[in-house]
Amino acid sequence: MGVFGALNAAVSGLSAQAFALENISGNIANAATVGYKRLDTSFSDLVGGGKGAQPGQIAGTVSANSRATNGLQGDLQQSQVDTYMGINGGGYFVVQGKAGEVDGRTIFSGNDLYTRRGDFEVDKEGRLVNGAGYYLMGQPIDPVTKNVSGSVPQIITIDNSVIPAVTTDRIRYEGNLPTTPQTSNQLGGGDELLDATLTKASTGAAPDAAAAGQTVGVDAINAADEVAFLNTSIAGEAITVYNSSGTPVNVQMRWAKTFEDNGTQPDTWSLYYLSDSAATGANPKWTKVSDAQFDSSAGNGGQMLVPANDAMTITGLAVDGEVVGDMTLDFGTGALTQFSDSNGSAKISKLTQNGYPSGDLAGISISEAGRLVASYSNGRTRELHEISLVSFSGEAWLERVDGGAFEVTPESGEPIAGAQGRIVGKRLESSNTDIADEFSKLIVTQQAYSANTRIVSSGDQMLQEAINMIR
Template sequence: MGVFGALNAAVSGLSAQAYALENISGNIANSATVGYKRLDTSFSDLVGGGRGSQPSQLAGTVSASSRATNGIQGDLQQSQVDTYMAINGSGYFVVQGRAGEVDGRSIFTGNDLYTRRGDFEVDKEGRLVNGAGYYLMGQPIDPVTKNVAGSVPSIMTIDSSVIPAVVTDRIQYEGNLPTTPQTSAKLAGGTDLLDAALTKASTGAAPDAAAVGQTVGADVISSDDEVTFLNSSIAGEAITVYNSSGTPVNVQMRWAKTFEDDGSQPDTWSLYYLSDSTATGAGAKWSKVSDAQFGTDGRMTLPATDSMALTALTVDGQTVGDVTLDFGTDALTQFADANGSAKISKLTQNGYPAGDLAGISVSEAGRLVASYSNGRTRELYEISLVSFSGEAWLERVNGGAFEVTPESGEPISGAQGNIVGKRLEASNTDIADEFSKLIVTQQAYSANTRIVSSSDEMLQEAINMIR
């Protein structure tokens, strides 16, 4: 082969280095592209000639090919956009491209693609689309069980409709009542019990009622008796509940101790709530919920169900309905307290008003979460992640997406990586490294041009021999 072989080898070298230069150029151009995976260049020698032992072999030409870096993660960068997300570890988002529009609604290609570009934002149709125009896919969450409802990912559509109000039917109430309540009357030198004019003897008729002859609070407290009642009772906190239309109803509660342990019967308390703040004269202003008893160990003995029923709860004309006041197991106690006040450790309820969609975010569990103006949240979708046995063999398409090939294998549901909200994965291109490659490529290209020049001169000398 001689001089012509050297010339061919140099030309292949020029072609290979130009190929490498193109990859370097593309990597640098995409150094700021979200989720971009650089392409490195691999060189492979081709045997130039000669067989057998080492002395007869010749260095040959070279070919260049691209080497994917799909498995090399870029840096995760902080973002202030709630719907931006990144994959920390291995895995790909499942997306689809938009094919067009029919009757003002988007239609899609039906061809699943895979990407790590996570700059998703909500479009006018309530779908999450990234900067390259690909739509995110996931599986819906059952609102009751909180489990994934489907098995096949679909394009996620966020429902922006108002969530209806939920009426309160249970109040969680836990805390401690003081052994000696420091009422205004007690501080003035009187008794710590409810004023005798506001009490009555228990009949013991109800299953959870106090024993016959024991003193309990009257069923209602009139407006005329309110000052006396307030002076001989202590605050039991207040809570806002909701009726069926979502109207907030403020429930104020007070505890009145009605019977002191006499050695044969336990301490007894009566719980009241403000039922009509506008009542006047003999009108009922406070209504009794029920009575509670506490043993010498400070634990509640009655009601035995650890709960009270607020039947047809109505406050200032707003009807809520039947509400269960749930004290929990041994969660309402009577122990000595230096301040003589009720210390409520838990006071929650299960109702809420109607709410408008306020925002969308990504949870640590990789789920799409909707936030509403009423303070509620709902998990809407689980964002699909897939992996591949041969991810380096995925076919690149525009916009940082990949397509399945026979060499990559089919997508495998689930991945080792996890989704991180308000983050974006940067390009894995290292500018300093690319410039280092550029220097080497430029030198190799220049050296190959010298081989071409030298081969040309040698051929010219051979031609001149016959002149």
């Protein structure tokens, strides 16, 4: 049986090396496949002969088995597509395959699969599908709390509806007003205070009550008095706010110093905004918001005393007929000051507002937190879904299916929510096949196959010799 045993072993060797060649060829063929995990080959010897002591055993045959490399990551390559994504570290995307269409709408298999292939793009139905035809799954994000809603991944569908406009109701205003404003009047040798001729009498209204010796700013500046007003005030910058229909409204502001600290009363400033740029004659053009007072004493120099709550209210804000509504002007705690400034101008460090116009969906991207983020034409962004990542206790035992996806097996265990890996946007994981390494394996496999054929040839010659003895 020695010659026949040798032939049997050689044939098993040929079969095993052919199996290895098949894996090598598959690896090389998929060297450019996104997210591909190569298959290595493991060889196991099958012992021949009887049981007992080692001298009683003889060389046996060989078997070949595939060994998965699911846990070996490929290189992450840069991409220009915003919806492409790769996993840096362990983990798998949760996907489902397409089962068909009903009335032009995609229906799904309902069977969760797992993949590292991240070349996802948005289809006509607003779903993210990769190059193998698998649809990405995730969990929706609550737009108010920014937390994930629910615990079960679902097919991601991107809502491309218009986001409505939000009316501005708060302006954050921080900065410094100069102790001595360099107005046109002051630069010409005059007083830096608001022109004393600008009183409420110009509008037919009664003046505010004032402390002794204090000049109070007027409630409105008529168009006819605008030149005097501009010459005795300084710019407070401008900001665009939005009304309920999303119409942009430009709010221009100016500060006028209306009282100089006399030892008993603090410095006082009045804030105005341009309410009607087309006003003429006796019609109001600039409207007063409110007064602000600052302590210029050594112990608390430059700090705002009034308003005590660090905020002013603009009642019924309207500019050129566009009504915005009531608005809070928030200065922040100690964020609006009065300190000496060589330029004599207002230095505004923060001027923001909380409204925005309506906007159309402009694009989709992946955040560093692994969330799907929508960008809109109005400059806003919104987190839509958190992309699900899962891991497995026995990922090497996942069963391969077409398109670089895997199915759960009893040996792999059930998916575990969360993974150590991190999703990276605009990246694609390349195949973990090393061409140079595969060609080295190819040479070894070819030599082993050739050597086994020599065993078959030698065994055939020996059998011929045995037959010739009978003749």
